[in-house]
Amino acid sequence: MTDPSALTAEAIAAIGKARTATELERVEVEYLGRKSGRVSKLLEGIGALNPEERAALGKAVNEAKRTIEEALSARRSQLEASRLADLAETEAIDVTFPGPPLERGHIHVLTQVRRQIETILESLGYQVELGPEVETEWFNFEALNITAGHPAREMWDSFYFSPELLLRAHTSPVQIHAMLRIKEPPIYIITPGRCYRRDAPEATRLPYFSQVEGLAVDRGLTFGDLKGTLLYMIQSLYGRERRVRVRPSFFPFTEPSFEFDVSCGICGGMGCKSCRHKGWLEVGGCGMVHPQVLRNGGIDPTQWNGYAWGFGIERMAMLKHDVDDMRLFYESDLRFLEQF
Numbered sequence: 001m002t003d004p005s006a007l008t009a010e011a012i013a014a015i016g017k018a019r020t021a022t023e024l025e026r027v028e029v030e031y032l033g034r035k036s037g038r039v040s041k042l043l044e045g046i047g048a049l050n051p052e053e054r055a056a057l058g059k060a061v062n063e064a065k066r067t068i069e070e071a072l073s074a075r076r077s078q079l080e081a082s083r084l085a086d087l088a089e090t091e092a093i094d095v096t097f098p099g100p101p102l103e104r105g106h107i108h109v110l111t112q113v114r115r116q117i118e119t120i121l122e123s124l125g126y127q128v129e130l131g132p133e134v135e136t137e138w139f140n141f142e143a144l145n146i147t148a149g150h151p152a153r154e155m156w157d158s159f160y161f162s163p164e165l166l167l168r169a170h171t172s173p174v175q176i177h178a179m180l181r182i183k184e185p186p187i188y189i190i191t192p193g194r195c196y197r198r199d200a201p202e203a204t205r206l207p208y209f210s211q212v213e214g215l216a217v218d219r220g221l222t223f224g225d226l227k228g229t230l231l232y233m234i235q236s237l238y239g240r241e242r243r244v245r246v247r248p249s250f251f252p253f254t255e256p257s258f259e260f261d262v263s264c265g266i267c268g269g270m271g272c273k274s275c276r277h278k279g280w281l282e283v284g285g286c287g288m289v290h291p292q293v294l295r296n297g298g299i300d301p302t303q304w305n306g307y308a309w310g311f312g313i314e315r316m317a318m319l320k321h322d323v324d325d326m327r328l329f330y331e332s333d334l335r336f337l338e339q340f
């Protein structure tokens with residue numbers, strides 16, 4: 001039979017050798033395990049002993065248990081302390097070290113371009129006018145001379161809430177709201193805002209996009225005034241060397257109507273890959289306000305006349321930054337957005 005004090009000495013030596021908590025646990029199970037622990041086994045055969053011997057062995061075993069438990073607990077604290085000390089050594093945190101700089105966001109490229117356009121036109125005396133994105137058919141179409149059944153309505157294939165209510169397909173309804181509100185010309189406004197059309201997203205069109213339209217109503221305005229305004233805006237935005245040209249077109253709300261183009265910034269109008277060898281890039285539409293539209297805005301076309309233009313902000317930003325896919329503006333990809 002093993003002597004309890006010899007077993008205790010053996011256990012204490014094993015505890016001293018344990019280098020990790022796991023090793024220590026293994027020692028604990030070996031000596032103090034409930035059934036097969038070596039200390040419990042000391043009691044095997046206790047029944048064959050006389051009462052005095054029995055009491056002496058029981059006492060000695062309890063003593064051994066307590067001593068081993070104490071040694072285990074002391075070693076456990078020792079190991080934990082040295083583990084923390086190692087951690088402090090290897091993963092030291094220098095609290096005086098400056099943290100990594102916080103990433104700062106910036107204004108989205110479309111907002112930048114819109115604000116530039118607003119600033120340029122405000123310097124000419126135009127005021128920003130905003131309007132609702134949910135419109136009635138009358139404001140979105142009828143008032144702009146796009147009557148029911150007019151084939152031009154197909155140009156503005158829209159999202160409807162009801163037969164009467166829709167998401168505006170252009171910012172032109174704001175012109176009508178402005179004329180009805182201001183009543184007395186002169187009126188010089190620009191109307192930046194979001195528009196919606198039933199188009200599948202492609203490189204050059206989106207179901208939602210932003211426009212800026214301009215409207216001037218005054219006495220004796222000429223097409224030269226319109227073209228001068230466009231030229232000033234384009235040169236302020238893209239550079240003094242850029243030129244503007246107009247081509248006859250059709251819009252129900254202007255008469256006459258034109259598309260306006262800007263000379264290619266890469267080839268200077270000579271023709272290159274960027275402008276598909278045309279020398280010109282399409283920007284938007286413009287024209288003299290149709291007398292019926294003035295009338296719908298409560299303005300007497302025999303006293304006043306006007307001009308208007310409109311273009312997409314995405315298109316302007318694409319031309320400014322040489323972006324070839326409109327969808328990039330809305331994909332929130334930082335690799336793209338961080339460039340502006």
Ligand SMILES: [Zn+2]
Nearest residue numbers: 264267272275
């Ligand atoms: Zn070119």
